[in-house]
Amino acid sequence: MFTDEFLEKIFSQPEMQKIPIGCQSTAVHVFQEVLEEIKEENPYADISTILSTDE
Secondary structure, rough: OOHHHHHHHHHOOOOOOOOOHHHHHHHHHHHHHHHHHHHHHHHHHHOOHOOOOOO
């Protein structure tokens, strides 16, 4: 689902580099699964809707 460019941005973040590579991969995979679930529930949701809070 994620493009190579997007993955490169994720893995190049200093905070991401502080955790073991296996954990990095797991975190990205989980994030991808969650976004896919959201997409299934609401295929027309935009990024601002997905990232908004109800506070």
